[in-house]
Amino acid sequence: MIELHRVSTVYGSVPMLREVTLSVSEGEFVCALGPNGAGKSTMFRAVTALVRIVSGTLTIMGREVQNLKTENIAALGVGLVPEGRRLFPQLTVRENLKIGYDAVGGTGGLDKRLADMADLFPWMRDRLSQAAGTLSGGEQAMVALARALIGTPRLIIMDEPSLGLSPRLIDEYFKITSEINRRGTTVLLIEQNAEMCLRIAHRGYFLVKGRIVAAGSAADLMQSDEARRLYL
Numbered sequence: 001m002i003e004l005h006r007v008s009t010v011y012g013s014v015p016m017l018r019e020v021t022l023s024v025s026e027g028e029f030v031c032a033l034g035p036n037g038a039g040k041s042t043m044f045r046a047v048t049a050l051v052r053i054v055s056g057t058l059t060i061m062g063r064e065v066q067n068l069k070t071e072n073i074a075a076l077g078v079g080l081v082p083e084g085r086r087l088f089p090q091l092t093v094r095e096n097l098k099i100g101y102d103a104v105g106g107t108g109g110l111d112k113r114l115a116d117m118a119d120l121f122p123w124m125r126d127r128l129s130q131a132a133g134t135l136s137g138g139e140q141a142m143v144a145l146a147r148a149l150i151g152t153p154r155l156i157i158m159d160e161p162s163l164g165l166s167p168r169l170i171d172e173y174f175k176i177t178s179e180i181n182r183r184g185t186t187v188l189l190i191e192q193n194a195e196m197c198l199r200i201a202h203r204g205y206f207l208v209k210g211r212i213v214a215a216g217s218a219a220d221l222m223q224s225d226e227a228r229r230l231y232l
């Protein structure tokens with residue numbers, strides 16, 4: 001579904017990502033983990049064409065797409081949950097969701113998909129006309145996830161969706177993410193919360209200072225000395 005092969009990026013003349021190689025196959029739940037400043041959001045921006053890839057290749061759905069436009073990446077069938085959610089606060093929940101539906105080139109009808117989202121997040125059913133900015137932080141996180149899902153993407157990529165949520169909400173959020181994966185959507189979850197992610201992901205990568213320093217099955221990574229030293 002997505003493959004980065006020796007992808008490098010720079011900020012000005014300063015290297016950030018350094019030959020990052022990572023892949024996610026259909027059906028997988030993969031996490032990319034790293035501390036503050038590791039380059040997680042840079043990786044998200046690189047795969048969504050918000051930061052230029054200076055060398056290496058990015059392949060999504062079998063097509064080489066490094067430096068394609070962001071909207072074209074979404075249109076390949078990729079749902080995006082950016083850092084900080086980036087909802088439109090003045091727009092209603094429905095309007096925010098419609099943006100996600102259109103971005104992926106959603107099919108099957110918006111109303112049907114809105115109903116599907118309300119099945120996944122029952123509280124949303126009566127709140128579709130509410131301005132997104134007036135929702136609680138947890139609700140906004142769910143709307144951002146629904147916005148990524150509503151176009152029926154084959155792959156979703158999320159950048160630190162748990163940021164700012166209470167432990168109980170993080171738990172609920174990741175349960176839903178797991179369920180979405182079980183129903184067939186491939187997931188690339190970029191996160192700082194290693195312990196939580198490795199409990200639900202199949203595989204993971206550790207990113208430190210722009211480099212992948214460890215990769216493997218979630219079970220192996222949880223046991224690795226490196227992982228323990230770095231995060232757990």
Ligand SMILES: Nc1ncnc2c1ncn2[C@@H]1O[C@H](COP(=O)(O)OP(=O)(O)OP(=O)(O)O)[C@@H](O)[C@H]1O
Nearest residue numbers: 011016034035036037038039040041042043160192
């Ligand atoms: N626009 C920018 N210009 C210059 N440097 C930047 C820019 N954006 C990020 N950086 C630097 O690049 C490094 C990686 O930043 P990035 O946002 O990718 O980290 P992160 O892993 O997402 O961190 P966090 O956990 O805080 O979200 C940091 O040192 C950051 O200061």
Ligand SMILES: [Mg+2]
Nearest residue numbers: 040041083160
């Ligand atoms: Mg970040």
